[in-house]
Amino acid sequence: MKEDYYEVLGVSKNASTAEIKKAYRKKALQYHPDKNPGDANAEAMFKKSAEAYEVLSNPDKKARYDQFGHAAFEGGNGFGGGGMNMDDIFSQFGDIFGGAFGGGGGFGGFGGFGGGQRRVKGSNLRIRVKLTLEEVANGVEKKVKVRRKVQASGVTYKTCGTCNGRGQVTKVQNTILGRMQTAATCSSCGGSGQILDQRPNDADAQGLKVQEETVSINIPAGVEEGMQLKVPSKGNEAPGNGVPGDLLVAIETQDHPALKREGDNLHYDLYISVPEAVLGTSKEIDAVGGKVRIKLEAGIQSGKILRLRGKGITSLNGYGSGDLLVHVNVWTPKELNKEQKTFFERMMGQENFEPRPEKSDKSFFEKVKDMFS
Structure with missing residues (x-):
């Protein structure tokens, strides 16, 4: 297993560019082949130090190394x-x-x-x-x-x-x-x-x-x-x-017409009608491996997030795959005919149509927090 580049140069992850350069300069002088003729360990350290500096002195490579480690330079x-x-x-x-x-x-x-x-x-x-x-x-x-x-x-x-x-x-x-x-x-x-x-x-x-x-x-x-x-x-x-x-x-x-990437996770916006939300239904949605069918329980709330584990992007560092997060949105019609309008007028004030959020129903901010954790 490769040594950590920061440990090779003897600097912290918060080291400045000048500190990284100074540390490499010190290592290069210490392990230079002409100062250590025939020393295989010095030769190895000389090369390791140079490789570490080549990555950590480059802001773009350093950022990828900080995020993915040595896996960023493999494969x-x-x-x-x-x-x-x-x-x-x-x-x-x-x-x-x-x-x-x-x-x-x-x-x-x-x-x-x-x-x-x-x-x-x-x-x-x-x-x-x-x-x-x-x-x-x-x-x-x-x-x-x-x-x-x-x-x-x-x-x-x-x-x-x-x-x-x-x-x-x-x-x-x-x-x-x-x-x-x-x-x-x-x-x-x-x-x-x-x-x-x-x-x-x-x-x-x-x-x-x-x-x-x-x-x-x-x-x-x-x-x-x-x-x-x-x-x-x-x-x-x-x-x-x-x-x-x-x-x-x-x-x-390229942008996908339905899926949005966030790290190793994917997001999908699913719109359903009021009757589908009330009665429950099943829907076929897009995923990277093809179509998948999901079941929506009766009484599902707008803003509900369904997590399909392992249906996201394969991790670059080899630690499994992300998830597909399905965001449920209940679509409210803007125009109704006379019969539909009469039905909903009769439902106004009915006990079953009164909002009664349960303790298990998370707020918007809690859902956002869970999504990023």
Whole structure:
């Protein structure tokens, strides 16, 4: 089980952005690979700290983590946050150390973390996927067509003469820890260690071409509007021996004509006539799994809320499903014919038609309180 991100950095859930940044800076210095050569525990803590900071320093990711925990980044290839590689980690250092460690550089040559040549990552692609309420409730696999850059057939590369294939140039700087060697990305090859040698006619200046590809996206049940999924390695490819970028999928949801979502619960407004309320009846209503029939007892009151357990949205964190709340509304006719009007005039003052709320009948405010509890 993953450790709590707040515990990893040693901060409280109410910590400010500055406190989170300061805590990560301290952890990064403490567990940096060059200060702990060959220490597997230090390496693990270095990565954990970076992953925790990557989530907690982002207001949107932090909000999802506070609500769903690690489950917010699981399923459907995750929502971003887990599985950071060392290039992702060291890319944070320009922000944390004010550029003292270079753009993607670090101490010495990153110790045992692949010093020298960096694998350049291709750019990410972003798309939007619109889901129905049924797809949100049950999860779905979507196949989408994506136009992404891939390495063209026949392209060849040669070793960069500026960095001799390392992808980085080194220099010595005075830092807060003393005199240290730092590395900066080679400006000639962009960090790949290679430059274009031969290029076919259909390739761009980096040896890439645009190609349409069908990508399968597994979307877990319980996602919400605005969430973002990550499909690894389905973004644009990088030149040479780089790694592909990711495909970022923004979730949009369609409104349902009858059902309204609130968290994992669904709400349905059911309108019935006065005779149906007096005599009782059964009604067929919409639910995410299809139609369901419910029974209304005789004398049911307007404002009554019927709870159908487990008929709501499957929880994203795997803790069961929400409920379907049916709000009963007794519809009062605005116009009556002579016979109907005479009937109700005779009923006025009759004992059975006098309001007699029972102690078990909850007030409007009590119903609202129960609904949100």
